[in-house]
Amino acid sequence: MPIADRPESWPVVSTEDIHRDDWVVALRADAVRRPGDDGTGEGAPFRRLVLEHPGAAIILAVDDEGQVLCLQQYRHPARMSFVELPAGICDVPGEDPIEVAKRELREEVELAADEWVHLGSVWASPGISAERHHLYFARGLTPSSRGDFELHGEEAEMEVFRAPFEELHAAVLDGRVSDAPIALALLMARAKGLA
Missing domain, CATH: 3.90.79.10 (Nucleoside Triphosphate Pyrophosphohydrolase)
Structure with a gap:
């Protein structure tokens, strides 16, 4: 396997804004599932906080x-x-x-x-x-x-x-x-x- 980062995106079941205003930075909570999980049992979505920032x-x-x-x-x-x-x-x-x-x-x-x-x-x-x-x-x-x-x-x-x-x-x-x-x-x- 090559030593390199790779693009990847896991399914987001839902998103909730915790804070958003007219500045360029916002905070949201995403419910994320592992790829291939059907959302039941151990494959249930998990919550991740995301600080949006343009860089x-x-x-x-x-x-x-x-x-x-x-x-x-x-x-x-x-x-x-x-x-x-x-x-x-x-x-x-x-x-x-x-x-x-x-x-x-x-x-x-x-x-x-x-x-x-x-x-x-x-x-x-x-x-x-x-x-x-x-x-x-x-x-x-x-x-x-x-x-x-x-x-x-x-x-x-x-x-x-x-x-x-x-x-x-x-x-x-x-x-x-x-x-x-x-x-x-x-x-x-x-x-x-x-x-």
Whole structure:
């Protein structure tokens, strides 16, 4: 058997919205059956919570001196302020994630990049969420205006700073930096010889 994920969809008997509003994320409960089960006995449907999420683009932006553009941002569910990378939700249906990445780099940290490399796309937490992270490496950074975009909520309080790639990599490996997207992006960039 090849070592690879594969598309598969089990029968959904029913769906119930637990929360849905005008934002891009919703929570629902699905009753799911194993393929081939007739829904009786041990084959009865089981309940799974699903967090609907359109995905996100995350940017590992590295300047000419090998410094990574970082954010320190509060995340309420974890009650932590994390070292993170610029990122944004893919909230425009059909928009290519690379365009989301370019927009977010401009809006969050007022930069543009000349070179973009797709590091990979990963599922954030497939046991409960449909969120997919699209990771990009960017270099050739130049100043760019965020235009009329305004930072709100946690973004209004985030700190922008630069950290040497090697020091940030070490902080991930020893657990001082624990946000999954930054860890994956750093490790993937290193494995691909980009930094």
